[in-house]
Amino acid sequence: MKILSIETSCDETGISILEVKGNTFKILGNVLNSQIKIHAPFGGVFPALAKREHIKNLPILLEKILKQTKTRTSPEKKIKKNLTPNPSPYQGEGQIEDNVTAPDIDLIAVTSGPGLEPALWTGIVFAKELSKKWNIPIVPVNHMEGHLFSVFVKNKEFSIEKINFPALSLLVSGGHTELVLIKDFGKYQIIGETLDDAAGEAFDKVARMLELPYPGGHYVSKLAEEARRNLSPLLFKEGVGGGNLKDHHLALKGTPPQQGGEQIHLPRPMIYSKNFNFSFSGLKTAVLYLIRDLKKENPKILENENVKKAIALEFENAVVETLIYKTRKAIEKYNIKTLIVAGGVSANKYLKKEAQKLTKNKQKLYFPTKKLSGDNALMIGIAGYYKFIKNKQKTTRFSKIKALGGLRL
Ligand code: KG4
Numbered sequence: 001m002k003i004l005s006i007e008t009s010c011d012e013t014g015i016s017i018l019e020v021k022g023n024t025f026k027i028l029g030n031v032l033n034s035q036i037k038i039h040a041p042f043g044g045v046f047p048a049l050a051k052r053e054h055i056k057n058l059p060i061l062l063e064k065i066l067k068q069t070k071t072r073t074s075p076e077k078k079i080k081k082n083l084t085p086n087p088s089p090y091q092g093e094g095q096i097e098d099n100v101t102a103p104d105i106d107l108i109a110v111t112s113g114p115g116l117e118p119a120l121w122t123g124i125v126f127a128k129e130l131s132k133k134w135n136i137p138i139v140p141v142n143h144m145e146g147h148l149f150s151v152f153v154k155n156k157e158f159s160i161e162k163i164n165f166p167a168l169s170l171l172v173s174g175g176h177t178e179l180v181l182i183k184d185f186g187k188y189q190i191i192g193e194t195l196d197d198a199a200g201e202a203f204d205k206v207a208r209m210l211e212l213p214y215p216g217g218h219y220v221s222k223l224a225e226e227a228r229r230n231l232s233p234l235l236f237k238e239g240v241g242g243g244n245l246k247d248h249h250l251a252l253k254g255t256p257p258q259q260g261g262e263q264i265h266l267p268r269p270m271i272y273s274k275n276f277n278f279s280f281s282g283l284k285t286a287v288l289y290l291i292r293d294l295k296k297e298n299p300k301i302l303e304n305e306n307v308k309k310a311i312a313l314e315f316e317n318a319v320v321e322t323l324i325y326k327t328r329k330a331i332e333k334y335n336i337k338t339l340i341v342a343g344g345v346s347a348n349k350y351l352k353k354e355a356q357k358l359t360k361n362k363q364k365l366y367f368p369t370k371k372l373s374g375d376n377a378l379m380i381g382i383a384g385y386y387k388f389i390k391n392k393q394k395t396t397r398f399s400k401i402k403a404l405g406g407l408r409l
């Protein structure tokens with residue numbers, strides 16, 4: 001069985017082709033177009049631009065992947081010219097000329113949510129059009145379930161390992177932060193989630209405050225890593241994030257404590273709440289106030305790399321400690337056997353290190369490879385296949401496939 005999958009929920013246009021035999025998956029092709037450079041000047045994803053770029057890139061990527069995988073349509077038609085999705089997906093469907101014959105594909109999987117609706121629609125309209133013209137069944141996929149399955153992709157050929165249930169998934173991305181109890185694949189219960197900002201979103205906002213590029217998670221984490229290696233013995237004599245650090249944030253004067261500076265401490269939000277929810281908006285504001293106060297004393301304080309590194313370190317510690325703390329509580333309460341961490345923030349090295357410490361010799365731990373921690377179409381193909389098999393190959397009614405920005409697991 002060959003699956004063509006399509007991902008357009010945010011700022012990455014992805015198409016992949018997977019071949020499945022039994023429990024063995026083979027990656028035949030995987031193409032991705034990132035829009036990061038286009039959105040960077042706005043400091044976030046600009047939905048109308050994302051939509052325009054997806055519409056432009058989908059036929060180009062399809063042409064590319066069919067050529068790459070030799071899953072050609074015959075006669076050799078230039079897809080690029082013929083597959084032009086309608087520029088207003090809300091109003092109707094795309095246009096594919098009838099003479100582009102079907103390639104060797106058995107199933108189309110497409111992300112239907114959660115995500116930015118204008119962006120989601122582009123992939124859905126495109127998938128529907130291919131499905132209709134080529135008479136191939138289509139299955140809508142939850143993007144977060146895709147992230148969950150991303151951890152099994154180790155090589156060009158891989159299989160879905162038999163895992164021990166109950167499992168717990170910490171899904172951390174730019175739009176989501178949730179703890180999901182998994183009794184079996186397909187049986188999900190969100191037991192905790194962020195009440196405001198997602199962890200990745202907080203990383204991106206703090207990056208902006210520290211005058212780092214967008215999306216900033218990676219850059220904040222790089223600074224934090226350098227600080228952990230070089231600065232922390234000076235700044236955190238009592239051990240990072242612990243000991244008798246000052247109760248709340250403030251005020252690093254840009255010098256190590258020995259030279260008259262003070263330690264900084266940011267809050268660990270909701271650590272005393274009895275539930276598994278998160279909140280990162282207050283933490284973000286604490287960083288904002290911290291920088292504001294530091295700038296009052298020295299407007300050029302952020303020119304001091306060590307100050308930036310110290311803030312990045314304390315911020316990353318606060319996020320990771322909070323995520324790990326709630327994950328630990330959930331593992332204990334539900335007697336968890338397997339922990340799956342996925343989503344863009346799972347690229348964070350410190351989070352991985354702390355998750356390894358947490359699960360050592362107790363739970364089996366899964367993380368995606370760095371390349372697959374971000375959005376991609378491969379994960380949508382795997383999740384789509386499982387959904388198709390689970391539903392006994394019944395596909396969702398065509399008219400029911402629509403973009404659901406707030407879709408939940
Ligand atoms: O899953 P993803 O690619 O897109 C969404 O579905 O949201 O996640 C992107 C998020 C961004 O907020 C980005 O800053 C964050 O993942 N991220 C990181 C790291 N790498 C990416 N956050 C913390 N540390 C990282 N190393």
Ligand code: ZN
Nearest residue numbers: 173344374375
């Ligand atoms: Zn994602």
